Amino acid sequence: MTTGGEKDGSSVPDEVWAEFLRTSAEGAADAPKEPSARAREVEGRLRDRPAEPTAWRAHTPPPPRRGKGWYVAGFVAALVLLVVAVDPGGFVGWSGGDTDTTPLARESARPEQAPPAEPGGRATLDEPFRGSPAARWADGAAGITVPPAKATGWMGEAEVERALARTRDFLVLSNLDPAVRRGARPAQAIALMNPHQKDVTAFVTTALRSPDEDHDPLLLFSRFDPAQARPAGDVVKTRGRLSYREGRLGALEVTADVTYVYPVAPAGGGDEVVRVIVRRETVVSWDDPAKVVTGEGTFSLLSYKTDMTNGGCGTTTGSFRPEFGGGGPDADPGNGTVDPYDRTAPITEGPGGCATATRS
Helix, strand or coil: CCCCCCCCCCCCCHHHHHHHHHHHHHCCCCCCCCCCCEEEEEECEECCCCCCCCCEECCCCCCCCCCEEEEECCEEEEECCCEEECCCCCCCCCCCCCCCCCCCCCCCCCCCCCCCCCCCCCCCCCCCCCCCHHHHCEEHHHHEECCCCCCECCECHHHHHHHHHHHHHHHHHHHCCHHHHCCCCCHHHHCCECCCCHHHHHHHHHHHHCCECCECHHHCCCCECCCCEEECCCCCEEEEEEEEEECHHHCEEEEEEEEEEEEEEECCCCCCCEEEEEEEEEEEEECCCCCCCCCCCCEEEEEEEEEEECCCCCCCCCCECCCCCCCCCCCCHHHCEECCCCCCCCCCCCCCCEEEECCC
């Protein structure tokens, strides 16, 4: 991913520009790359079963190019790994001019275009979002737009407002809580999930206790290994929104589409800063207790998709494992490029393997 080059107003020397053109056309075989994305998609739907807990309805995803599908406790999960390497030249996204620090208006609908390129500059401990579009995003929960409430399905306006607030609470507790990010059990987030949805409960329990390829807590929760990475500051930048509609059996169906940007530094010290970028699309159902067995104040999880950049690859450890020092596997030219800040389309199943991030 691009960390950019320092811009001091002077022109780019001819030899540097020539090298840039050469590496842009040929690639830099010896440039450091870091495993920087994992895209995972888990899909499930409720089956109509009155007066008892509803099971997740099996969903057949489109045939993946290089993915793996599996059944986990009654629901189908499709996992695709996308490892994103750092763009080697440090020039992608470089532009002249001063950085625009004006905060962006809240996102109220799907954007029509990706964020423009930012002036170059590498992230530092003092400026962990330098050179990133996230520098203009809101901090933490403030970046998650909650729409106005109106009566929907079995819920009145006040109940819809409360359900939207609790849905955002789940996102905060799953992805922004400092203790959870350090690897603590996300107990408060789990408390908002329907305890009668046994398949989900079993998945979460196994994933947190013994993570493996089929049970990865990173599909729902943002967690780092404090022995490997430490936060670069207290701020996590976010951008996204909630939307809702009437779902099955008159339920309130809420969809969350949010991107989180985590700046981190090596746990052992040093001033290198890299960013882990995680986009999540989560759909939950606030069910009518007269029609579906549910816990009071809890939702049923319908589906979730996760696209991770610089979160690590290989063996599932249950924690993001960003690469420092330019390490990691080589990118596969056949997998093209990925812009982790592009929110113009829903998360889609990728080809797997290593691709090149245009920026970080």
